[in-house]
Amino acid sequence: MKKIVCLGGGYGNMRFIQRMLPKLPSDYSITLVDMNPYHGLKTEYYALAAGTKSEKKVRVDFPDDDRVEVLFDTIREIDIEAGRVTLEHGSLDYDKLIIGLGCEDKYHGVPGAAEHTFSIQTLRKSRATYEQIGQLKPNATVGIVGAGLSGIEIASELRESRGDLSIKLFDRGERILPMYPARLSAYVKRWFDENDVEVIPNSNIVKVEADKVYNNNDSHDVDMCIWTAGVQPVEVVRNLPADFGPGGRVELNQYHQIPGHRNVYVVGDCAALEHAPSAQVAEGQAEQIAEVIDDILKGRELPGEMPEIKMQGILGSLGSKEGFAYLKERTVTGRIARMLKSGVLWMYKLGNN
Ligand SMILES: Cc1cc2nc3c(=O)[nH]c(=O)nc-3n(C[C@H](O)[C@H](O)[C@H](O)COP(=O)(O)OP(=O)(O)OC[C@H]3O[C@@H](n4cnc5c(N)ncnc54)[C@H](O)[C@@H]3O)c2cc1C
Structure with a gap:
């Protein structure tokens, strides 16, 4: 064989x-x-870390077929x-x-980042992040480095999970998600403003310590830092x-x-x-x-040129009720975008069972 x-x-x-x-x-x-003994739904690890979804909801079984041997x-x-x-x-x-x-995470040589930040890149690390969040004292401060899709999702989910926390989201850009239309960025920023998440634009993190994040010439006291700034x-x-x-x-x-x-x-x-x-x-x-x-x-000749891989766009969540999407060059925001994201996840799970 x-x-x-x-x-x-x-x-x-x-x-x-x-x-x-x-x-x-x-x-x-x-x-x-x-x-791992199952397929981890990495796109949902932010919810596992924030404590809004249990681990069982962010995994599906591997294929059950006589022709597939699964080794753990x-x-x-x-x-x-x-x-x-x-x-x-x-x-x-x-x-x-x-x-x-x-x-896995890439720390771009920032001193202390590997040692003093938490991650949502693997199941094991997301579990550790969840544990740490659960142990934070009331009104603690969480720094999130990186405001890409995963940084935005963990920041908003964490806000929904723990209303007492002070959350600082360090964004490298002038505006959130600068590669997408200004309307989409403005919507996400408004959600953060209304939900008391501080977005710090033009950030450049130069050092991380156990209780401090150094951004440009400022330092910020934090009780915990989550790294979502590169892979x-x-x-x-x-x-x-x-x-x-x-x-x-x-x-x-x-x-x-x-x-x-x-x-x-x-x-x-x-x-x-x-x-x-x-x-x-x-x-x-x-x-x-x-x-x-x-x-x-089957002994067939390979195509001279492979077709382009088609992209549908992006879908992001802002907690359980709101979200944003950029699909076929159209911006969708609010509850509909959130429902689309939940629908995609549901279809994915269905397709893999
Ligand atoms: C919070 C978050 C949100 C995201 N949201 C989206 C989104 O909305 N849409 C989107 O398209 N993408 C999203 N992504 C990105 C997406 O998750 C990744 O691009 C995708 O998982 C890559 O798939 P992959 O098959 O390359 O690897 P993965 O899905 O990461 O799978 C790699 C597998 O390899 C296994 N593995 C790794 N090393 C070893 C080893 N040494 N031995 C044995 N097993 C090993 C792991 O256990 C894992 O099962 C998100 C990512 C994150 C972190």
């Missing part, structure tokens, strides 16, 4: 397996390896020259490899003998293969693609990888 090995059961590999199974030749099986283990090393993956408990050979291990591929991927593009992501050919290793594919946050990393991009790319492998296994 030949083996397609999928490293990481995130959005990319979940979609890959879903699309590959109906095409899988009878002499092939799939092995999925993840350190930690990947230590990927040797693409030898064609072997080293796990904490053993090793794996593969005929085709799909690396979808996601990303990079996980270390085992950074250690690959490959070329790396912006953000430390692996450079690929148009078929999403590592050049020189045409049986090794990289999907999702670890891959250098023209779009910023997101679950949406990971899924679009995964669908293309399934098509490419199907063509190769």
Whole structure:
């Protein structure tokens, strides 16, 4: 039996397996390896950390199919020259490899950031953030570094979870989400103003201590700091003998293969693609990888050019009742945007059960 090995059961590999199974030749099986015994819904980790959703609501089961073997283990090393993956408990050979291990925080060399900030990048770290938030004394101050989608979502969810906290959101830009229309930014800013979240624009965090965040020439007393100011591929991927593009992501050919290793594919946050990393991009790319492998296994010629990965836009929440979206170049705000986001999550869970 030949083996397609999928490293990481995130959005990319979940979609890959879903699309590959109906095409899988009878002499092939799939092995999925993840350190967790379920697929974590990373896009919801902010709610787990804020304490507004239980862990069971932010995960779905891995595929239950005779052709898919699921291994719960930690990947230590990927040797693409030898064609072997080293796990904490053993090793794996593969005929085709799909690396979808996601990303972790990037601290941009800011002293103290790695040691003194909390994270929402993994389930384990989101749990630790939740624990810390739960232990904060009344009226404590929480600093959130980075006002991208995840920073905005954790700030608003935290406000909803704990009305007593003072929340400071350090935003690098002049206005929130500057790449989207001013109306969208103004709406998000108004929500924060009305809900007593302090947004500090033009921030440049230069140091973090256990109880202080240093921003430009100011220092802010905090009881806890959450870092949402940048990501990079996980270390085992950074250690690959490959070329790396912006953000430390692996450079690929148009078929999403590592050049020189045409049986090794990289999907999702670890891959250098023209779009910023997101679950949406990971899924679009995964669908293309399934098509490419199907063509190769059936002996068909690969397309001269791969189609563009289509993006739908963004959807963000501001607590449980409001949200914002930028879809097909249109701004949607308020309850409808929030309902859209909940609907997408519901559909995703349904599609994976
Ligand atoms: C708070 C937050 C909100 C977000 N909101 C959105 C959104 O609204 N829309 C959107 O499109 N994107 C959103 N994103 C981004 C999105 O979550 C990621 O782009 C997406 O998860 C990437 O998918 P992936 O398949 O590359 O990796 P992931 O989904 O991160 O999966 C990686 C998997 O690899 C496993 N893994 C990692 N290292 C190892 C190892 N050494 N051994 C074993 N297993 C390992 C992990 O357990 C995990 O299951 C958000 C992210 C965050 C943090």
